[in-house]
Amino acid sequence: MVRKQIKNIPEPEIFTLDCPTQQVLDIVCSKWSVIVIYCLAFGTKRYNQLQGKIEGISQKMLTQTLRNLERNGLVERQVFPVVPPRVEYSLSALGETLVEPLCFLADWTDTHIEAVKSARDRYDTDNQTDG
Amino acid sequence: MVRKQIKNIPEPEIFTLDCPTQQVLDIVCSKWSVIVIYCLAFGTKRYNQLQGKIEGISQKMLTQTLRNLERNGLVERQVFPVVPPRVEYSLSALGETLVEPLCFLADWTDTHIEAVKSARDRYDTDNQTDG
Numbered sequence: 001m002v003r004k005q006i007k008n009i010p011e012p013e014i015f016t017l018d019c020p021t022q023q024v025l026d027i028v029c030s031k032w033s034v035i036v037i038y039c040l041a042f043g044t045k046r047y048n049q050l051q052g053k054i055e056g057i058s059q060k061m062l063t064q065t066l067r068n069l070e071r072n073g074l075v076e077r078q079v080f081p082v083v084p085p086r087v088e089y090s091l092s093a094l095g096e097t098l099v100e101p102l103c104f105l106a107d108w109t110d111t112h113i114e115a116v117k118s119a120r121d122r123y124d125t126d127n128q129t130d131g
Numbered sequence: 132m133v134r135k136q137i138k139n140i141p142e143p144e145i146f147t148l149d150c151p152t153q154q155v156l157d158i159v160c161s162k163w164s165v166i167v168i169y170c171l172a173f174g175t176k177r178y179n180q181l182q183g184k185i186e187g188i189s190q191k192m193l194t195q196t197l198r199n200l201e202r203n204g205l206v207e208r209q210v211f212p213v214v215p216p217r218v219e220y221s222l223s224a225l226g227e228t229l230v231e232p233l234c235f236l237a238d239w240t241d242t243h244i245e246a247v248k249s250a251r252d253r254y255d256t257d258n259q260t261d262g
Contacts, residue, residue, distance in 0.1 A: 042142040
């Protein structure tokens with residue numbers, strides 16, 4: 001059965017390592033990248049503001065995530081020559097185009113998170129081992 | 132500046148570890164999960180068919196990904212009692228609802244992958260070290 005959304009797309013023979021889908025998923029499909037983009041969608045932030053807003057992200061991971069997003073042209077980093085230096089991060093024009101598809105994913109989450117949780121509880125109950 | 136898409140959403144104070152967004156991103160935001168869901172969106176597959184279609188995925192990673200998707204209620208696993216046993220994977224009704232938001236992300240990729248690649252090349256040229 002072919003899904004409604006993709007009925008007009010020929011099924012790819014193979015998902016190669018070179019295909020754009022795999023490449024872009026490497027970029028945007030880290031949990032932290034998505035959260036940082038979503039966070040910056042509300043406006044420019046300093047490093048410490050990001051760190052304060054995103055619970056559970058380590059300094060190393062936040063630095064890596066920002067560098068990766070900057071490298072891929074999604075985030076812009078601006079350094080102000082003051083003492084101490086102030087560094088601000090914002091979405092680039094390209095990064096802004098990613099907000100809408102990510103919002104669809106967030107909408108899906110809001111709608112379906114309870115169903116996912118129930119499925120997980122059922123699975124864990126069915127697969128629990130004694131002792 | 133608040134983006135068009137989220138102008139009616141209050142900015143979250145903090146993205147906590149418990150918030151649905153972080154939870155669901157743990158599930159769907161692995162590259163391999165997205166590719167497996169996308170692959171199953173075209174129809175039911177046997178394990179070997181999935182492995183043959185997804186370049187670069189190890190047996191261990193495919194097994195883990197499928198188990199994780201099954202646990203979260205997105206994929207259904209059906210075992211046929213034949214010799215040797217045949218195991219088929221399909222999207223659940225819940226998993227099907229995720230195809231559309233993932234297609235938006237795939238559309239974004241098709242449209243913007245070249246811009247991402249150019250940004251990456253520029254970044255790497257600007258940040259290359261000698262020697």
